Amino acid sequence: MKIMTKARLKSPWVLHYDCGSCNGCDIEILAALTPKFDAERFGIVNIGDPKQADVMLLTGPSNKRNQRVLKNLYDQMPEPKVVIAIGECACSGAIFHNCPNTNGGVDKVIPIDVYVPGCAARPEQIVDGVVLALQKLAEKSEKEVG
Amino acid sequence: MAENNILNIVLPVILVLFAPILGGFIMGIDRKLTARMQSRMGPPLIQPFYDVIKLWGKQPFISSSIQPILAFGYFAFSLTSFALLAFGQDLLLIIFTVAIADLCLIVASLNSKSPYSVLGGKRELISMMSYEPILLLMAISIYYVTGSFMVQRILSLNYPLLTYLPLVFLALIPVLIIDLKKSPYDVSASAHAHQELVRGVFTEFSGYTLALVELGHWTKIVLMLSLVTLFWATPIIIGIFLALILFFVVLVIDNVYPRLNWKSMLKTTWSVGVLLIIANIVGLISRVVMRI
Numbered sequence: 001m002k003i004m005t006k007a008r009l010k011s012p013w014v015l016h017y018d019c020g021s022c023n024g025c026d027i028e029i030l031a032a033l034t035p036k037f038d039a040e041r042f043g044i045v046n047i048g049d050p051k052q053a054d055v056m057l058l059t060g061p062s063n064k065r066n067q068r069v070l071k072n073l074y075d076q077m078p079e080p081k082v083v084i085a086i087g088e089c090a091c092s093g094a095i096f097h098n099c100p101n102t103n104g105g106v107d108k109v110i111p112i113d114v115y116v117p118g119c120a121a122r123p124e125q126i127v128d129g130v131v132l133a134l135q136k137l138a139e140k141s142e143k144e145v146g
Numbered sequence: 147m148a149e150n151n152i153l154n155i156v157l158p159v160i161l162v163l164f165a166p167i168l169g170g171f172i173m174g175i176d177r178k179l180t181a182r183m184q185s186r187m188g189p190p191l192i193q194p195f196y197d198v199i200k201l202w203g204k205q206p207f208i209s210s211s212i213q214p215i216l217a218f219g220y221f222a223f224s225l226t227s228f229a230l231l232a233f234g235q236d237l238l239l240i241i242f243t244v245a246i247a248d249l250c251l252i253v254a255s256l257n258s259k260s261p262y263s264v265l266g267g268k269r270e271l272i273s274m275m276s277y278e279p280i281l282l283l284m285a286i287s288i289y290y291v292t293g294s295f296m297v298q299r300i301l302s303l304n305y306p307l308l309t310y311l312p313l314v315f316l317a318l319i320p321v322l323i324i325d326l327k328k329s330p331y332d333v334s335a336s337a338h339a340h341q342e343l344v345r346g347v348f349t350e351f352s353g354y355t356l357a358l359v360e361l362g363h364w365t366k367i368v369l370m371l372s373l374v375t376l377f378w379a380t381p382i383i384i385g386i387f388l389a390l391i392l393f394f395v396v397l398v399i400d401n402v403y404p405r406l407n408w409k410s411m412l413k414t415t416w417s418v419g420v421l422l423i424i425a426n427i428v429g430l431i432s433r434v435v436m437r438i
């Protein structure tokens with residue numbers, strides 16, 4: 001069904017979870033949602049509820065404390081969903097990569113679809129990352145409906 | 147005469163079938179206007195339909211076995227009360243049916259372990275408590291003017307109700323604000339992007355149950371706006387215009403005011419709202435007395 005895929009692409013509701021970042025990337029995510037970039041014209045809504053979200057934005061390397069919450073949030077999101085790791089920390093751990101308390105990248109905990117590097121990732125890059133993620137979402141959607 | 151009868155049945159049926167779609171467009175206009183007021187582009191007009199179609203196709207997560215039934219009940223009872231209005235039935239019955247619809251939503255949200263959902267449900271109960279008296283008093287004051295609770299009677303009046311009940315009309319503004327879930331009275335859940343209590347009453351809904359709840363909400367908004375149209379029912383076009391003006395006023399208020407807590411909501415609706423209506427009725431009575 002074409003229309004379902006189109007609707008999915010037109011209304012990605014995002015869930016933003018900070019798994020131990022320095023808040024640099026979070027500020028950039030919020031900047032991407034402000035009137036200047038106006039994410040709502042693409043139907044993007046920052047929803048606080050994992051059960052209603054389609055896209056997960058992750059920042060920070062994730063650590064031993066919050067990996068359980070992260071896994072839980074991921075499991076609570078209904079299919080089809082995509083996950084975006086934003087910032088160098090979330091991609092690989094960056095400067096925290098060999099700290100004993102961190103996991104060094106969110107992909108050690110849950111599967112990631114799109115990596116957006118940068119310290120901090122710029123709003124333009126984040127929007128670019130979301131566009132890439134939407135292509136993945138379309139692929140998943142096509143596969144699901146056959 | 148026979149043709150007239152057929153028109154009397156066909157027109158309401160069409161109205162009822164198109165009520166949710168009309169509501170979707172109203173929500174689209176709402177989002178577009180809100181965006182323009184915040185100097186943004188805003189989503190396309192049909193954005194709410196994309197949202198609902200998408201929600202329909204998501205993997206269902208049902209948190210309790212009764213939740214889908216209650217979500218459907220919210221939609222069905224909203225549509226029923228709009229059907230009652232379209233067929234010109236009793237105003238009191240319409241108000242009670244829409245109360246049942248709201249009750250479905252509240253029970254569904256209380257029937258979960260999530261504290262956000264439970265708190266949202268309680269607040270929804272309070273918002274229902276604050277606007278229900280105004281709606282009832284509105285029905286009573288309409289009865290006082292027209293001598294009947296039937297909507298049919300209002301539609302056949304040859305004078306606009308607004309000239310007799312201007313203050314009652316004003317008292318409907320908080321009702322619309324609460325029903326559209328707009329600031330300052332969006333205590334139970336907020337519409338878009340400004341979160342409180344995660345998603346309030348809607349927290350536990352997801353997938354197709356949320357889509358049903360959205361459809362119910364749209365229908366309810368159409369119902370409330372058509373209650374406003376009754377204030378200038380002949381010709382109905384002026385009534386529709388009035389409803390759109392009131393809708394615009396609500397949007398302006400939403401963008402100007404921050405959220406207030408439930409106590410001030412209850413205080414405003416029960417004091418200002420009820421007083422406005424009583425003042426109106428007292429004015430009408432005194433006019434009759436003066437004439438004698």
Ligand code: SF4
Pocket residue numbers: 021022023024025059060086087088089090094118119120121
């Ligand atoms: S990538 Fe840089 S800005 Fe982003 S969370 Fe890590 S340290 Fe902070």
